[in-house]
Amino acid sequence: MAEAHQAVAFQFTITREGIDLQLSHEALRQVYLSGLRSWKKRVVRLKNNVITGVYPASPSSWLFVVIAILATMYTRSDPSMGLIAKIQEHLPASSDSLSVQCQTVVSAVLFSTLLWLSLIFTMKLCLKQLLSYHHWMFEQHGNLSNTTKVWVVSMIFSGRQPQLYSYQGSLPNLPVPTIKDTIKRYLESVRPLMSDSEFKRMTTLAKEFEDSLGSRLQWYLKLKALWASNYVSDWWEEYIYLRGRGPIMVNSNYYGMDFLYVTPTPIQAARAGNTLHAILMYRRKLNKEEIKPVSELDEFCLCVYFICLSDCLPWHSTDSVVHWQDSEYVAVYHRGRYFRLWLYQAGRMLSPREIEHQIQRILDDPSPPAPGEEKLAALTAGDRIPWAQARKEFFSSGVNKRSLDCIEKAAFFVSLDEEEQGMMGDDPEASLDRYAKSLLHGKCYDRWFDKSFSVVLYKNGKTGLNAEHSWADAPIVSHMWEYVLATDSFRLGYNEEGHCKGDVNPSLPCPQRLTWDISVEVCRVRRSLAVACALADDIDFHVFPFRDFGKGNIKKIRMSPDAFIQAALQLAYYRERGIFCLTYEASMTRLFREGRTETVRSCTSESCAFIKALEHGKVSKRRLFRTASEKHQLLYRLAMTGAGIDRHLFCLYVVSQYLGVESPFLKKVLSEPWRLSTSQTPFQQAELFDFVNHPDFIICGGGFGPVADDGYGVSYAIVGEKLMCFHISSKHSCPQTDSHRFGTQLRKALLDLLQLMSGDQPEESRSEQNHGPKPQSKKEL
Secondary structure (H helix, E strand, C coil): CHHHHHCCCEEEEEECCEEEEEECHHHHHHHHHHHHHHHHHHHHHHHHHHHHHHCCCCCHHHHHHHHHHHHHHHCCCCCCCCHHHHHHHCCCHHHHHCCHHHHHHHHHHHHHHHHHHHHHHHHHHHHHHHHCCCHHHHCCCCCCCHHHHHHHHHHHCCCCCCCCCCCCCCCCCCCCCCHHHHHHHHHHHHHHHCCHHHHHHHHHHHHHHHHCHHHHHHHHHHHHHHHCCCCCHHHHHHHHHHCCCCCCCCCCCEEEECECCCCCCCCHHHHHHHHHHHHHHHHHHHHCCCCCCEEECCCCEEECCCCCCEEEECCCCCCEEEECCCCCEEEEEECCEEEEEECEECCEECCHHHHHHHHHHHHHCCCCCCCCCCCCCHHHHCCHHHHHHHHHHHCCCHHHHHHHHHHHCCCCEEEECCCCCCCCCCCHHHHHHHHHHHHHCCCCCCCCCCECEEEEECCCCCEEEEECCCCCCHHHHHHHHHHHHHHHHHHHCECCCCCECCCCCCCCCCCEECCCCCCCCHHHHHHHHHHHHHHHHCEEEEEEEECCCCHHHHHHCCCCHHHHHHHHHHHHHHHHHCCCCCEEEEEECCCCCCCCEEEEECCCHHHHHHHHHHHCCCCCHHHHHHHHHHHHHHHHHHHHCCCCCHHHHHHHHHHHHHHCCCCHHHHHHHCCCCCEEEEECCCCCHHHCCCCCCCCCCECCEEECCCCCCCEEEEEEEECCCEEEEEEEEECCCCCCCHHHHHHHHHHHHHHHHHHHHCCCCCCCCCCCCCCCCCCCHHHC
16 A cells, blocks of 8 residues: 555545645655656757757757858858848848847858758768669679779768668668569569469560559559658558458567577576666667667668567557557566556666566565456457457456556566476477477467567576567567677676676565456457467477588688578478479668568579589589579669569559559469568677677577468578577478478588588589488378
8 A cells, every 4th residue: 555655646635624635745756757757858859859850960060150151251251142141131120129240140140050951951962872872782892893982981971970860861762663674573583483384474464564554553653652751661561560360479470589508597587677677778778869770781881770669459450550658667467467567766767676676576476367367468369350349349448448558558568477498408409499489479368469579588587579570670679689688698697696786675666466357358368369379389380500500611612691591491492392482581671761671582593403403413513503692692682772573563563452453463473472481680789799708698589480371481590600590480280391391401401502512522423411302291200
């Protein structure tokens, strides 16, 4: 009750003598400090908006221009060529009380401000032109053209040190490729996957589309590109992430793992204290725009990214992304109960030790869950329409609405699991598989899948997160997670007993238990849980660290590590299935304003020719491999510079649907399944980790579910020079797929390719472990 009284700023009692008013000075102090913190944030945001708005200039440059103009006028010369006098003539009548000299100074300041704004506008245009130059990506290292050298020097002197959003207004818009180029590249990408008759029919459809409907649809896209800053992003977010009515668990959400080999502390509450505090530190750096823009390729070009705490809320026909700012608490789930945990007190952030103390209070709370409360989050794991209906019918008023608002407006979600996870036991790889499945879907009711991300903390101190996809792609969340893990271990640390450092404030109020009245909709929860469990049980996951070699060995043979891994994936799939398949690799388009992703079609004619030569003992395998690698790098660069295929075709299809016209070509293109969906989790902040003195503090990325029912989802992380981690997903219900079998083939393919390029075997010999492509079933293993 003491905590409840502290939360009330005043109390009053009506008596015969009048109103007896009692003020709580502590509560008023808390209100004052919270308001002060809020105003400080507003001032910081205003300051950052001004600094970002005038970039690449600085606010102080205004004073320099004013002083320069006034100094020039002092020498009795007019740098404005009469404009200052014109401004003085049009000053308002109220200025007549000023002396002529004061009026001249005011006019000069106004002219200086206009001149300063004009210079900023010109500098922004020049910076935009610099950022629009992408030819450097296609030139060989050490053999740059004179134009690129001039561009590099210009970028170095283009402005002061940028803040997080400094480049946002100067990034170029994503260009719309020509119909002719897109169709040409599309036909080139599907040629190795089609028979002669199929390819002939597709060529005919493409030609008809180009000559008739294509130009009309292209006109609408160009019009949108002129009006919008990015002609893809809003449609991609809406139709790919928000319009789907199936579960977002597994199908959309993805996960990130903890350190692979170490757990900084075995105490669950202590790990939670450091982790949550590190996330708040990251959010504070984000609000102050102290995070450096993400750099691409030797820092020649800097690109901004966006991160926000948000929710994906369900409605009947579509979901909506709602952004929350300045939330000072998190929602916590433990043993079927929900709590609100405040992370700030008196306007200050709680210390890690204080958060640990609060988490331990939740862990020690013996109260049972209310009826229907334990599995409530299953609504977020099942189909979206039942969840939208239940949300409207049962969570739109009363205690249910208040508790749901508390969860949805929380900074993020925290799940305190009762089980232990991580690489452990007699079969560490099997434990990694269980760890991945736990992070991806858990028990289907212990993660709030609508939240921007849910932090999962296990009983043995292991951690991880589950992220919703619509608001941000994996590299954004990965950037935050790298900072959190590094800050947890190397900056905050733990004492000898494994607890967080620091002292505890005994006056902290207890975490608030959320209350519900949900006995009526228990049946809906059960139905959603049944749908989610069926989906989760069907997921086959295999996670393994590849230690035989890493990026360092691949660089020694002068090949792109990403192209090398993609070739290995193609080889592994061909050895398993005896065919090639349409392959998706995610590429970022952060060189453009509001850019998200583009597709690299990794299965090319060049890669297929190399794999066939390798498998059938033909000569020139190394030359074919290098040709395939160079083609992959070219496709990746084209995708990064706005010349990809799939986003353009997708937007053309959206326009056709708006116009109500059917295109057999676009319908065929959009219906092709991605049986091999791949993505690299980038390691972006190596400076935060010390692999020399702490070699075991290795992060292994994260993963996602399979895109096609009969395909694989493969995520990989290249960690340091000697390690690569792979996350492979598929479905048990498909007899042609097996994640462990594919992992075995991938290991063989990686070793075979390195052996081939290292020159340990003659060019004409075949791989020692290769016996030709032979489809295998699960029974054969």
